[in-house]
Amino acid sequence: MSKRRPPNARLPGDSTPEAEVARMIRVDHAGEYGAARIYDGQLAILAGTEAGDKIAGMAAAERRHLETFDEMVLARRVRPTALAPLWHVAGFALGAGTALLGPRHAMACTEAVEEVIDEHYRVQAERLGGREAALKTTIEEFRADEQDHRDTAIAEGARKAPGHRPLTRAVKAGTRLAIWLSERV
């Protein structure tokens, strides 16, 4: 077995616990930004449809998540990711692209993204342990929302999308890569 570092372990650049927390906030901020852009892309195609109504509800939650991390980045003077312009385009393209395949594909995209974010938040909360109570509560609340989004996507037919398996695999890989990059850049 390879010795893989758990995804949220301290990185060499994390000289202090504060630096580690800053990195967590940076990646979460980037992730919520990306999520909001994915739903924007889906809504550009599906607004006004039945799936669009569900997506609009999830998009509203992502905007709340993003606002919270926007405030946190400012209050704690965390450097935001330099990759925001990339997530702006890539998030929207992923949302619109899957929505163009159809509403069930859009839901499969949501299922895959939210599953990765659920795990990401789970590991972060665990990593914080007894530190940063307010941040930890935020992470746990948002994690519950993301689980909700995943369940909604499944209820809306995500798993009935033709090509569900390769699609969700690709989206999960892309999401993990985005997390990995946003933790570092």
Ligand SMILES: [Fe+2]
């Ligand atoms: Fe979110």
Ligand SMILES: [Fe+2]
């Ligand atoms: Fe979400």
